[in-house]
């Protein structure tokens with residue numbers, strides 16, 4: 001059973017290693033954009049963006065959370081969800097071993113962090129993908145956490161922001177990882193109907209099943225400059241059409257040109273832009289007007305339509321005070337309990 | 349050995365050839381007896397071979413050129429079919445067919461991947477690999493069905509969404525995502541049948557249903573065995589290992605609770621007898637539809653949500 005996460009304000013007490021994943025060690029870094037050697041402190045001071053050519057270095061999920069939330073403070077939630085090797089999958093290495101290695105390397109349970117906090121004073125639910133954990137690939141644990149982030153936003157009627165950074169579905173979980181696309185899209189369908197705002201931020205790279213589900217379903221889909229974004233990877237496309245793709249193909253700017261993204265935001269401006277957009281999207285009156293109870297009073301048929309699920313599902317509880325923040329539901333709710341949960345961790 | 353695994357139908361073809369040769373020459377009762385004996389052996393052998401297909405062999409069966417495709421099922425199961433074309437935005441995608449039809453007196457909507465039988469048709473249908481227009485057409489017909497409250501049947505059979513330049517430019521990912529979200533929230537009954545290749549997001553895009561049925565020898569996976577082998581083993585030749593490791597067969601998916609029921613295939617597979625296959629599927633579709641119709645729309649859509657909500661396996665514990 002999960003502990004009462006909302007009582008625990010998280011001060012980043014994480015191992016120091018995290019900070020070092022993305023930017024190479026030493027005083028100097030080589031920029032992937034202009035290939036110049038740059039003083040690392042200068043890059044760090046510049047939000048991990050190259051001061052010479054504006055190349056956006058890949059940064060960790062924690063760095064993103066700190067950069068976006070007010071005073072870099074947030075509560076991490078759903079921290080105890082982790083992947084299991086239910087297919088006993090083995091390629092050149094066993095999935096089990098891979099998971100253990102990445103847990104040690106990143107200090108994370110899986111390729112995503114869920115957190116809530118305020119942005120410009122507004123409560124926001126955020127899910128941020130971590131590329132350093134198996135290329136940000138989406139297995140059941142990532143799928144579950146994204147879904148919980150959506151359900152929390154829905155329950156609490158607060159905006160959702162997801163930062164995508166992923167090579168797509170995690171093959172080691174076979175069809176189970178594929179199904180996360182349906183599970184997440186279904187949850188986003190509910191969020192959409194309830195008119196709870198969702199902003200999707202696409203970063204380099206966002207491809208495969210992540211793009212073909214939640215990354216493209218935001219009320220706003222925005223991206224960092226020059227991020228690789230697509231369904232199929234460029235290599236697969238080149239093999240299929242037997243020609244070389246131009247450099248700019250599937251980059252953020254290319255997608256904007258083809259009408260597939262709302263706009264591009266530089267990393268340093270991301271927070272300000274989010275605040276501006278959330279001000280428009282977060283409308284208490286609209287939320288109240290479309291709260292489920294106004295249509296179906298929970299006293300009658302509504303409450304016992306789906307036994308178990310409805311009892312603590314979003315419909316009843318959230319509707320009691322539409323448009324207002326309320327105490328979050330204790331998880332796991334009955335619907336979560338029906339997931340196959342292994343009781344003991346397999347990793348020390 | 350590898351060739352044997354690939355060409356598992358060879359002993360069947362050899363027997364068929366001998367029967368054919370014998371039938372071609374005049375002869376007495378002896379020869380008739382011999383033909384009958386061989387015929388019995390052929391049937392037994394076919395059952396035997398198909399009862400023991402490896403995951404890789406099933407992946408091959410799914411690509412059999414004589415497999416029934418969506419329009420075959422439409423012809424055998426439904427009447428009054430009216431095909432609907434185009435996404436009203438850009439083009440019509442022949443890799444997905446959609447339309448209105450009647451099923452046992454009930455008006456229904458149908459959406460399915462469509463492969464071609466001969467070379468020209470194969471190319472025209474893009475080998476069953478849809479472009480964004482295909483998914484947008486599918487969504488259009490789904491919304492039509494929703495508006496007029498008609499049940500929806502979908503048939504899944506694709507190697508995957510087309511990984512092409514134009515498809516990317518026109519938002520392949522967005523088209524699939526919208527289809528997933530749309531299906532999840534429709535209030536009409538949705539019965540999905542995976543008839544052949546359930547290839548990745550391109551298959552799932554039209555496979556979010558209240559009931560998901562799967563033909564006995566069909567496969568359903570996150571990536572093709574070849575693609576998985578190329579990425580994880582850096583060797584396309586390891587497709588057989590990948591097929592096994594990914595758990596792509598109907599019994600695997602039943603065990604993982606991804607599908608609701610396995611639809612048996614006649615001996616020799618669906619490709620051996622389209623009519624028989626359609627008849628078997630008919631019973632399953634009818635049962636599923638009747639069951640779903642007895643449920644209120646709001647209950648149905650919430651049950652569908654919970655069904656997909658449960659998918660996946662993960663643990664819960666603190667490591668850090």
Ligand SMILES: [Zn+2]
Pocket residue numbers: 031032033034035036050051052053054055
């Ligand atoms: Zn640079």
